Amino acid sequence: MLELLRTFKPFQNLGPAALAAIEPHADSLRLPERRWLRRRGQPLTRNLFLVHGTVSVRGASGEQRVSARQTGGESLNELVGDDVEILTVTTVEVIAVDLARVRPILEGQRVAATPEVSVVDEWIHTLLEGPVMRWFPPRTWARLLRAGEARRVRQGDLVVGKGDTPEHIMVVGSGTAASGDTRFGPGDFFAEESALTKLPAANDVVMETDGVVVAFAARDVLELIGEYDAPDVDPPQRLELDRVSTAREEEALASLATGSPVAVRGGDAGRRLVVAARLMREGFTVV
DSSP states (O other): OHHHHTTSSSGGOHHHHHHHHHHHGEEEEEEEOOEEOTTOOOOOOOEEEEEEEEEEEETEEEEEEEEEHTTTTHHHHHHHHSOOOEESSOOOOEEEHHHHHHHHHHHOOOOOOOOOOTTTHHHHHHHHHTTTTTOHHHHHHHHHHHHHHEEEEEEEEEEEOOTTTSEEEEEEEEEEEEETTEEEEETTTEOHHHHHHHHHHHHHHHHSSSEEEEEEHHHHHHHHHHOOOOSOOOSSEEEEEGOGGGGGGGHHHHSTTSSSSSEEEEEEHHHHHHHHHHHTTOOOOOO
8 A cells, every 4th residue: 555655646755654654544445347436416525546447527528538547646536626426437446545634744744643443343343233334335434443532431431411412423342331221232332313413412321331432423424424325226115305304204214114125315414324224223224
């Protein structure tokens, strides 16, 4: 990865230490032909550097094809502008870098190491097998795991208070937490509805034991939802959140058939993820 980063214009003048600090914020993606790198109107939260292959760029002025050789080390973001969609023509290899997060490094500042979650922690398997994370492809949840901040907590600690609107979604790394009659063990997440939709928490969440809670910033999760590449073909059931008010949400969910997949579309990103998580907890397949 380091040798590839050196070939891209933003990083060509950086030394080994600076490149090593940027590497955790870079992902190597390999996509087959006819896969979306960006849909029309979808925000690009990372800079995409084309290493191999060709993409089709479609905008108001028509369609153009861009190969890795033509980029000259620039990111696709810089070359094609904002109001376009990008589709792979061939199998492509792309390096995606969150330039906003590495800006201090590019400007020569010394930065503290980003907290990282160890990939050997047992709770990760539970998290990835649970609702929400199964919705995303591996390249997406791999980014999220690197952004987790582990926090040591003690028995009796108040993790989320009733009425709070936390900025983070919490996952139990070790130990147990409780909210009323609900228990959360390793791999279980909580506070997602409050963090993503800004609704005050309905109950306190308190640690029952000493342990570790891993915090994921809501803004990071919302960025991942923006990158989610929804299937072109929808299943038989489709839930359009733009057409369902929050007051009628319960009625709409109750009308769905559990044996059939559901396409969840529309609405703001936070509400969409909260509804999808609820459906998956109830046994639905959500796409």
